[in-house]
Amino acid sequence: MFTGLIEEIGVLRRVQKRGEAMILTIAAKKVLEDVKLGDSISVNGVCLTVVSYDGGSFNADVMPQTFRHSNLCELKPGNPVNLERAMMAGGRFGGHIVQGHADGTGAIADRREDANAVVFTIKPHDPSTLRQIVPQGSVTLDGISLTVALVDREAGTLTVSIIPHTLQETALQYKKPGETINIECDILGKYVDHLLAQRLGEQSSGSPKGGGLTEAKLRELGF
Secondary structure (H helix, E strand, C coil): CECCCCCEEEEEEEEEEECCEEEEEEECCHHHCCCCCCCEEEECCEEEEEEEECCCEEEEEECHHHHHHCHHHHCCCCCEEEEEECCCCCCCCCCCCECCCCCEEEEEEEEEEECCEEEEEEEECCHHHHHHCCCCCEEEECCEEEEEEEEECCCCEEEEEECHHHHHCCHHHHCCCCCEEEEEECHHHHHHHHHHHHHCCCCCCCCCCCCCCCHHHHHHCCC
16 A cells, blocks of 8 residues: 655666566666565556565566556666555555555646646546546555546546646656556445446456446436
8 A cells, every 4th residue: 555655766777678578777766765575556546566686776576467558668777666565554644545556547638837837637548547536635646646637428538736846746747748657546436336347247447348327327226
């Protein structure tokens, strides 16, 4: 479990690919201070397991499921990545509950300045992802815990506003329109969506056929 508060920006040193399986070698400092084999480290919001390490880097396996549902498949040596160690019991919970299980990816549709903030508009590749996004709720983008400023369901986008500190301390500062970003919805929204879909005999947004709770269905049930 993670909090979405990035500890450092690592740099991808090497990518070893075999089909849809990969081994990533990532240069880091802070997250290696107390690292042990088998530890979990969030890389761009994806929970990976440390399989080996030295004084300046660690290796992690990426399985096909992760390859297909995150932007890790697009990484190249030299790319910056957001890193966070798993949360310690008794530590401050500064972000929100982040599992490190990306629900999918989206494209950065727009990036603009708003006074001291930078506003990012994201268009999920799977439109059904927006069902689990709540205005003023939480969302994780490339492992960063952020507050949702706006959900435009007609345009199929969500918007977040980034303070200067967050931008400076994360790899989001290098992201430009058109690039891919990992999206993890708030776990509370995912469970509510799934349980309601089961109760209604439909599919949740994480299921292959989409569907789920709609305005028409609520009217049919008398709401």
